[in-house]
Amino acid sequence: MRQISSISSLLKLLAFTLLFVSTNVAAQDAAAGEKLFKKNCATCHSWEKPGTGPALKGAVDRIAPGSYGDVDSWLKAWIKDNAKLRASGDAYGNAVFAKYGTPMSTFGNLSDAELGEIVNFLRVGPSTPPPPSGGNDKVPGKDSTNTEEGSDLWLLLIIIAVSALVIIIFTGVNRSMKNVIKTKAGEEADEPKSMWDAMGHWITTHKKLASIIGFVVFLTLGKIGWDALAGIGIYQNYTPKQPIAFPHDLHAGKNEIDCKYCHSSARTSKTSGIPSANVCMNCHKAIDEGSRSGKTEIAKLYQYVGWNPDSAKYMTKDGKMRNDTAIEWVRVHNLPDFVYFNHSQHVEVGKVACQKCHGEVQEMEEVKQFSELTMGWCVDCHRETEVQFAGNDYYKKIHEDAKAENKHKKDFKFTVDKIGGLECAKCHY
Ligand code: HEC
Ligand code: HEC
Ligand code: HEC
Ligand code: HEC
Ligand code: HEC
Ligand code: HEC
Incomplete structure (x- = not known):
């Protein structure tokens, strides 16, 4: 029994x-x-x-x-x-x-x-x-890049669990066969009391194999823990799924639309901004089909702005103009609130190319976070990059003073750190 x-x-x-x-x-x-x-x-x-x-x-x-x-x-x-x-x-x-x-x-x-x-x-x-409204401010999670890795781990755990079971069942069957023989021979059967006893018994009799399994389990759990810790706050390569599959490569690459046509505030303000759907409609009233996704993705744009491509009119319902819904783009880049970063300072004053920080966006089908966006990343660049002083009288004066002061140093470079680019308060409120 x-x-x-x-x-x-x-x-x-x-x-x-x-x-x-x-x-x-x-x-x-x-x-x-x-x-x-x-x-x-x-x-x-x-x-x-x-x-x-x-x-x-x-x-x-x-x-x-x-x-x-x-x-x-x-x-x-x-x-x-x-x-x-x-x-x-x-x-x-x-x-x-x-x-x-x-x-x-x-x-x-x-x-x-x-x-x-x-x-x-x-x-x-x-x-x-789908992101809640105001999805623009959503803090990036790593879900989109990590799901596959996650299911691999599950698979591994399942394989381990199943093989452990198979081994236990085998030893169980083995033992019952022995017991049958023993009972026939009139000896008392040595049955395990429960599954856990069976497992304990198996472990003591198969020390080598048990320690290998233990080690694998330990490594797996260790890797999960390590990834969780190391990933905190760093979202490099983060590529969230967007409400419309907007391809940068077809726009900024193949059709050579200037980054600043859409991200116009990069030149003048702290943020680069995401273009409103009206900017898209400057072209897409006429273009209703793409070479990659056909009409599907552009149809979503029309849904958002309420454009009817057949009548070439904004749709009306009950004689009223249909309200357009803001496209809820999911933010890719997101510095913590306590960091101050200004686009125009880098793009206009510092003459740093977008690609230096964002990678070759014009070749990306989906934009991803190219740089680490850590403090070390900012500071390293400030140590290496020379200040652009051409046409800037204010910097020219500081630059000449600095050169005079450092005459004896042969390879003196007037880098960003020399104008205070390493001061905590410049980057932290
Ligand atoms: C036709 C308009 C358009 C052009 C041209 C364009 N972009 Fe964009 N960009 C967008 C839209 C829309 C988004 C938001 C959707 C997304 O993230 O894919 C975006 C997102 C981005 C993001 C991610 C923003 C975030 O959420 O952190 C970066 C970085 C970016 N663009 C850089 C560039 C660069 C660099 C260029 C030029 C090589 C460029 N873009 C050209 C429309 C444009
Ligand atoms: C300056 C003109 C212009 C602007 C502005 C523009 N587009 Fe486009 N878009 C194009 C052209 C041209 C194509 C066709 C590209 C191709 O397939 O080679 C296209 C194609 C597309 C496609 C289909 C790509 C595919 O997969 O086949 C989508 C989706 C799209 N645009 C979305 C947008 C959105 C969203 C915006 C606003 C953020 C926008 N576009 C702004 C010119 C523009
Ligand atoms: C061209 C637009 C369109 C497409 C594409 C479409 N549907 Fe529908 N679907 C509708 C409409 C409209 C209704 C409401 C019933 C009606 O008017 O026939 C509906 C109703 C339904 C319902 C019943 C919902 C309920 O609340 O009872 C289901 C389920 C459904 N669709 C599933 C799908 C699936 C799955 C697909 C893709 C394979 C799909 N639909 C593609 C327009 C569409
Ligand atoms: C010195 C590095 C650097 C350069 C150069 C740079 N960016 Fe950025 N960009 C960033 C950082 C860092 C963020 C994240 C800002 C935040 O979260 O506050 C960002 C965010 C963005 C965003 C998201 C929306 C926003 O404004 O926060 C867009 C779009 C963008 N950049 C486009 C561009 C474009 C287009 C250019 C070139 C004209 C450019 N960037 C040049 C570092 C840079
Ligand atoms: C690719 C190189 C590069 C990276 C990466 C970079 N910067 Fe800069 N940064 C510059 C340059 C060049 C200047 C000088 C602009 C000028 O001439 O005023 C500058 C200037 C600044 C200034 C003004 C310094 C001053 O003394 O006026 C601040 C603040 C700043 N950066 C913040 C940041 C932050 C925050 C990050 C990281 C999120 C960052 N930077 C990443 C190149 C970079
Ligand atoms: C060039 C810009 C810049 C300068 C200068 C700078 N920081 Fe930061 N700091 C950052 C950025 C960007 C982050 C966010 C890093 C992240 O999210 O991983 C950060 C994060 C931090 C954090 C949070 C811990 C962490 O690593 O995430 C502390 C604390 C900090 N900085 C202190 C300082 C102090 C103290 C100084 C002056 C010695 C300083 N910072 C100078 C850009 C800067």
């Missing part, structure tokens, strides 16, 4: 592990579904806010599947051909249609597996929730 109970507890644990692995698989499924959703559905549906179609958060709970039996079958039929579903007399389908009036597109091209992935996504929702 005892043997059965310990085996059944092992089976429970195994089932739990399998469940864990399978939810992981479901999550992967949903990720594939999310891709399909973005490609096929996102022009009309968002998760939280109604657009051309309803917001899809909670859709799985409100749908009444009627004669389709269950929500999944209803959804698959609806997505594949909603007109056919409505024609079949389905009550819920006809009710949403009556409410929205615009027919949804049909998706006869999607396979049953793909439909399943989309349905999974509709249950789980977006992997990174």
